[in-house]
Amino acid sequence: xxxxxxxxxxxxxxxxxxxxxxxxxxxxxxxxxxxxxxxxxxxxxxxxxxxxxxxxxxxxxxxxxxxxxxxxxxxxxxxxxxxxxxxxxxxxxxxxxxxxxxxxxxxxxxxxxxxxxxxxxxxxxxxxxxxxxxxxxxxxxxxxxxxxxxxxxxxxxxxxxxxxxxxxxxxxxxxxxxxxxxxxxxxxxxxxxxxxxxxxxxxxxxxxxxxxxxxxxxxxxxxxxxxxxxxxxxxxxxxxxxxxxxxxxxxxxxxxxxxxxxxxxxxxxxxxxxxxxxxxxxxxxxxxxxxxxxxxxxxxxxxxxxxxxxxxxxxxxxxxxxxxxxxxxxxxxxxxxxxxxxxxxxxxxxxxxxxxxxxxxxxxxxxxxxxxxxxxxxxxxxxxxxxxxxxxxxxxxxxxxxxxxxxxxxxxxxxxxxxxxxxxxxxxxxxxxxxxxxxxxxxxxxxxxxxxxxxxxxxxxxxxxxxxxxxxxxxxxxxxxxxxxxxxxxxxxxxxxxxxxxxxxxxxxxxxxxxxxxxxxxxxxxxxxxxxxxxxxxxxxxxxxxxxxxxxxxxxxxxxxxxxxxxxxxxxxxxxxx
Numbered sequence: 001x002x003x004x005x006x007x008x009x010x011x012x013x014x015x016x017x018x019x020x021x022x023x024x025x026x027x028x029x030x031x032x033x034x035x036x037x038x039x040x041x042x043x044x045x046x047x048x049x050x051x052x053x054x055x056x057x058x059x060x061x062x063x064x065x066x067x068x069x070x071x072x073x074x075x076x077x078x079x080x081x082x083x084x085x086x087x088x089x090x091x092x093x094x095x096x097x098x099x100x101x102x103x104x105x106x107x108x109x110x111x112x113x114x115x116x117x118x119x120x121x122x123x124x125x126x127x128x129x130x131x132x133x134x135x136x137x138x139x140x141x142x143x144x145x146x147x148x149x150x151x152x153x154x155x156x157x158x159x160x161x162x163x164x165x166x167x168x169x170x171x172x173x174x175x176x177x178x179x180x181x182x183x184x185x186x187x188x189x190x191x192x193x194x195x196x197x198x199x200x201x202x203x204x205x206x207x208x209x210x211x212x213x214x215x216x217x218x219x220x221x222x223x224x225x226x227x228x229x230x231x232x233x234x235x236x237x238x239x240x241x242x243x244x245x246x247x248x249x250x251x252x253x254x255x256x257x258x259x260x261x262x263x264x265x266x267x268x269x270x271x272x273x274x275x276x277x278x279x280x281x282x283x284x285x286x287x288x289x290x291x292x293x294x295x296x297x298x299x300x301x302x303x304x305x306x307x308x309x310x311x312x313x314x315x316x317x318x319x320x321x322x323x324x325x326x327x328x329x330x331x332x333x334x335x336x337x338x339x340x341x342x343x344x345x346x347x348x349x350x351x352x353x354x355x356x357x358x359x360x361x362x363x364x365x366x367x368x369x370x371x372x373x374x375x376x377x378x379x380x381x382x383x384x385x386x387x388x389x390x391x392x393x394x395x396x397x398x399x400x401x402x403x404x405x406x407x408x409x410x411x412x413x414x415x416x417x418x419x420x421x422x423x424x425x426x427x428x429x430x431x432x433x434x435x436x437x438x439x440x441x442x443x444x445x446x447x448x449x450x451x452x453x454x455x456x457x458x459x460x461x462x463x464x465x466x467x468x469x470x471x472x473x474x475x476x477x478x479x480x481x482x483x484x485x486x487x488x489x490x491x492x493x494x495x496x497x498x499x500x501x502x503x504x505x506x507x508x509x510x511x512x513x514x515x516x517x518x519x520x521x522x523x524x525x526x527x528x529x530x531x532x533x534x535x536x537x538x539x540x541x542x543x544x545x546x547x548x549x550x551x552x553x554x555x556x557x558x559x560x561x562x563x564x565x566x567x568x569x570x571x572x573x574x575x576x577x578x
Contacts, residue, residue, distance in 0.1 A: 047074035119190035252438035277344030497528030
């Protein structure tokens with residue numbers, strides 16, 4: 001913009017100087033010269049073709065000739081300058097510079113803790129929605145500008161600054177505020193494992209204490225990430241295999257995991273029941289291998305269908321040649337050969353959504369009662385998978401149907417890791433319990449949350465997150481879990497929540513009893529609703545609320561009123577007969 005502005009300044013300067021130097025005649029016939037103010041005023045309205053007339057006196061012929069020169073020169077200069085400015089505004093480099101400047105200001109204005117999400121594809125979108133739903137601040141870096149356009153269309157609960165750039169480049173991460181103290185964590189969920197690895201390495205070098213969670217579908221990349229200090233690596237295939245393992249172990253255990261890790265304010269999922277019998281696995285890639293390993297560990301007879309002939313060498317086919325069948329599984333012949341008529345379950349696990357949908361529909365046409373698991377590769381095909389599920393649920397012979405959503409699985413894992421890390425410990429401990437324990441836990445959860453998923457939150461007894469309870473314990477008072485789940489706004493009413501886990505001195509207690517006494521440093525995990533969580537915060541933070549739930553007496557907040565009530569109580573005690 002320097003050249004057009006310099007041209008305008010130069011043309012205006014020469015025009016004004018000419019009007020000042022050329023002599024004119026006043027109304028008395030005397031020689032008169034314009035002042036710089038009058039010359040600037042005359043040239044300004046002349047250049048814009050407004051034309052207020054010749055002021056303050058009529059111009060001489062010499063002045064009028066110079067006025068003509070001024071008119072044409074300034075008009076040409078304005079046309080040139082405006083053309084250059086308009087072209088500059090439309091220039092990509094200028095637009096990027098303005099966007100980068102705005103992004104810098106947004107980052108400087110962030111005074112709350114925030115998370116840096118690298119990659120705004122399907123998984124990044126789900127992660128951002130999950131974090132902003134809980135009113136956490138998020139900053140997004142995405143290489144594809146078209147993906148960022150969706151960010152402006154989403155109705156998020158928090159404003160999300162975004163930058164178009166390659167998050168694997170250190171200066172982009174620096175620009176996004178990774179070195180700021182308020183940056184709580186980095187979430188690398190781009191479509192490339194190599195890019196996520198580089199983001200993880202760069203993040204740990206620029207901010208060693210920051211938490212880093214990455215997506216990785218390759219086992220080698222996953223091991224490499226951990227070697228560089230990555231805190232959490234999410235493999236969607238391993239994660240789903242773990243979910244499938246819970247389902248085969250206990251229906252109630254699967255429900256507990258699904259309810260607690262799901263997004264709040266959505267309806268609870270129905271229980272899923274698996275029948276005993278052989279399974280058919282279509283697609284022996286990364287996803288298929290993880291599920292096959294689990295099925296084999298459970299001694300479940302499994303037939304694999306895959307078009308790659310070289311994979312056949314991995315199987316010992318001396319006992320049964322039909323354990324590996326070359327094909328895709330989209331035709332009746334292959335599925336019949338695999339034993340679909342008597343199969344208990346079918347897994348469509350290829351990397352092609354069209355093939356997976358075709359496999360499921362063909363299998364259900366032969367055996368409508370088979371349990372179906374479908375791998376969904378692209379989120380854009382969500383409607384197709386949902387329609388297939390609803391179609392068979394509404395049919396005369398309903399079936400069990402489970403869809404594997406990679407983006408949803410990763411988003412759940414990341415949400416759990418950053419927002420409620422104790423939940424991961426609770427799930428690990430729950431896997432070690434029997435089916436009876438899982439059934440009882442499901443009953444308790446459904447009793448307190450109704451039809452909506454429970455909100456899960458943690459509370460640590462210390463001076464920061466629970467100052468009132470911490471202070472009372474230091475005074476030697478006895479505080480129990482029952483006091484925390486007492487409603488601080490209504491006498492003798494309990495909050496609708498369930499204490500899931502208590503950790504004390506590295507000792508973990510599942511579903512602790514209400515009468516368990518608390519100690520400083522205890523970490524607890526609760527589930528309930530947003531309203532219940534907000535009510536519990538009063539007890540944790542306000543001494544008045546804590547005193548109320550312990551004694552059912554409303555102690556005034558004012559110091560003078562507290563002295564008065566204490567004096568009154570002493571007088572009443574003295575009056576009582578001994």
